[in-house]
Amino acid sequence: MVKYWGYVVSDSWFYQRALDVGYPPAKTLEESRGIISLASRDVMAATGVLSYARIRRVKTPKGKSFWCIALACDDPCAAGERLPTYAPPEATYKALKEALGKEGPPHWYRAI
Numbered sequence: 001m002v003k004y005w006g007y008v009v010s011d012s013w014f015y016q017r018a019l020d021v022g023y024p025p026a027k028t029l030e031e032s033r034g035i036i037s038l039a040s041r042d043v044m045a046a047t048g049v050l051s052y053a054r055i056r057r058v059k060t061p062k063g064k065s066f067w068c069i070a071l072a073c074d075d076p077c078a079a080g081e082r083l084p085t086y087a088p089p090e091a092t093y094k095a096l097k098e099a100l101g102k103e104g105p106p107h108w109y110r111a112i
Contacts, residue, residue, distance in 0.1 A: 001111070002110075003073070004054075004074075005106050005109075008058065008067065010066060010067070017042065021039070037055070046095075054070045054081060055070070065112055071084075072086060
């Protein structure tokens with residue numbers, strides 16, 4: 001079971017981010033997926049983590065699924081992920097933490 005270390009983000013947060021940076025509201029499911037992709041790349045680029053973070057779907061311990069801006073992966077065989085297997089220092093993701101409005105450190109979440 002692969003786990004990702006990062007911050008969970010709701011669809012609605014990504015939709016609001018997209019509106020805030022000037023993207024039109026999504027009207028179809030396909031457009032919604034595109035908006036999430038664009039908004040996630042936008043926030044990762046704006047906070048300096050785009051080159052080493054990935055957007056992945058995860059499940060919380062309570063069973064709810066979210067998007068995760070992953071900064072690490074516990075599976076060393078997932079070479080295609082190009083994510084470290086250890087948690088990076090806070091200085092590397094502090095701007096992301098602030099942009100997402102998160103209080104604490106990232107957590108490990110199970111991949112879907």
